[in-house]
Each structure stands twice: as structure tokens, then as C-alpha cells.
Amino acid sequence: MKTRDFNTGIPALDFLVTFLRGRVERARSGELDRGASAVEWVIISAVVVAIVGVVAAIINEALKGGATKVGDCIKGASADKTC
Template sequence: MKSGPFRFDPATLPGYGEMIVRGRVDRARARVIRGPVDRGASVVEWVVISALLVGIAAAVGLLLANKLKAKATSINLDTGAI
């Protein structure tokens, strides 16, 4: 056992685990106290990126549908039988 901020030596497996857990708890406590400062900007960025990707996917889908429809209408179905 070691005195100081950690109960175990961080060079050992239990000490490393304690260090990781304490770090996560400290970040969670700080988030509760300060609040999520930059969270709104991150959400807006993801919405913009998602909207762009949806727009690109819709444009590609529309382009493919038009090409397939043009190709399908150009096929001659008259077999000449009877």
C-alpha cells in the first residue's frame, strides 16, 4: 500500500485500475459541476454532417434510379413472335 492520492501503486495492476477509475469519476464530477460546455457545438456539427451525407445519398439514389429507368425503357420487348 502506498500513501498519497492513490491507495495502490499505479505501477501495479490494481493501482492502474484505480487510476483509471478515479480519472473517470473525476471527469464525471467535473462535468456535473461545470456542465457540458462544448456539447452543443458537437451536436450541431454531427447534424450538419449527417444532413450532408443524407443529401449525397439521396442524389446518388436519384441518379441511379433515373439511369436504371432510362435503360429499362430502352429495352425492346417486341419478340416478333406471332
């Protein structure tokens, strides 16, 4: 069975065989690597978002601690002492 002379006489089967051969050729050529690249970018983006979230949580906790200290200092402030 030659690839160019393949003809069963059944149009649907001929189309299916031609379609599948095209898909196999495309897979062998490496053209489908674009999808892998997109997945890599999604994973890298997810890692970056996670890192940003962790850093934001750390900064938020530090700011809350500083705000609490300042609030306590203001409550106990008097003219003769400093915080």
C-alpha cells in the same frame, strides 16, 4: 464583493447570482462545447443524407432508362433480329 462571501439577505437574489455565476464558469470552462459537437454531427448527417439522395436519384434515372430500352426491345422483338 467577494465571490464566496456574497450575501444580500434576499434568498431569491442570492440564488440568481449563484446560478448565473455557475453558468458563467461553465461557459468559460469550455464544457458547453458538447452542444457545438452535436450541431456539427447534425450538419454532417444532413450532408450525407443529401449526397445519398442525389446518388439514389441518379441511379433511379439510369434504371428507368435501361428499363425503357429493354421494354422497347421486347416490343419490337422478332425471331430474326436481336436488340
